[in-house]
Amino acid sequence: MRLYDTSSWVFRHHLEKIPLNKAFQPLFDKDKTKIKEEWFNFLMSQGMMPVSLKTKRDWMVWRKKINLINLKKHMVDLKKEFKGPEIDIFLFPLNQRHTNIMEELDGKNGCTFPDYIIAFWKDSLPENDQKALLLHEYHHACRIKYQRIKESSITLLESMIMEGLAEWEVQNRLGKEYSAPWIKRYPSEMVESWWKDIYSKNINLRGRQNHADLLYGSRKGIPPLMGYQLGYEIISNYLKDDQSSDSRVLLEIKDHQFLTGKFTKNKQVKG
Incomplete structure (x- = not known):
């Protein structure tokens, strides 16, 4: 290295x-x-x-x-x-x-x-x-x-999980004071609403180039960095239920396995 x-x-x-x-x-x-x-x-x-x-x-x-x-x-x-x-x-x-x-x-x-x-x-x-x-x-x-992620086939859900997991590691190893500001940019209720209405229906959207609006926000009305905060809240929700917090175990878990409780899949999910 x-x-x-x-x-x-x-x-x-x-x-x-x-x-x-x-x-x-x-x-x-x-x-x-x-x-x-x-x-x-x-x-x-x-x-x-x-x-x-x-x-x-x-x-x-x-x-x-x-x-x-x-x-x-x-x-x-x-x-x-x-x-x-x-x-x-x-x-x-x-x-x-x-x-x-x-x-x-x-x-x-x-x-x-x-x-x-x-x-x-x-x-x-x-x-x-x-x-x-x-x-x-x-x-x-x-x-x-x-x-074994490829840019052309990565799902929107995996893009969000990557951000959430990485920031959880920062908080876990260095302290919450070193967390990115986007982990608490919006109220949790607002994030959950966007999950139900928009994100849960698009989690299988493939190709990193197709995720920009939903990850970073856009003039189409998506709030800035909403996808980032949503990824962090999905991980936080998963870990609060006493799931394994071993770093290497978490790296091996598939993206859809993190969807628990209030972040379960929407029946109308696309893909």
Whole structure:
């Protein structure tokens, strides 16, 4: 497992005049179907600090506030505990002008793929919050491994379960104070209503690309991050009934098995 401090790439680009596509090659090699422009558009959309002479100092400030040794130990411990996959982790400073990430996600964001993670955070983010983000994202990688998940066939229910389980692990290991703000964004009664009226009928919707509106919210009337909070409440409801809370056991449980009590399947479920 390797952690990449990507600020070193940017400094090499500025000081040694190395082209960005070469400096970023360890990441770009993860998906060679993307050209340089596609990669940078993706990274910027997820929160990466722009690379320019104007932001050079911002990258340096961010770098001085991370402890790679502590973060690496944290990840090695998680890999052992979860019996998780060997993956690469790419760390980036967050563009604090990205208002959605700053306001809704407390200045941190992550993307997880089967063999790598990309993480972004603001320079003022405390180390335990950095660890919380990496725990959340690595748990996704473990769930992908245990359930053999593919982007093209993943169900909406599994997408929500992944978010809920990962955040439960953060709360269980680091404390509730490090939980994401979206776990309690809406009253439980409101979440249950959305489950009954909308989500329970769409849990078999397949393909990650088809889940965005229901996970993140949309202009169609879906509240922001409702799918995330619903995933967390499904897990909380399951665990309150004295079900096993062993981390590896939970990783092995199929998505539909978490539907108990008030979150049982709707008879009109699609798919």
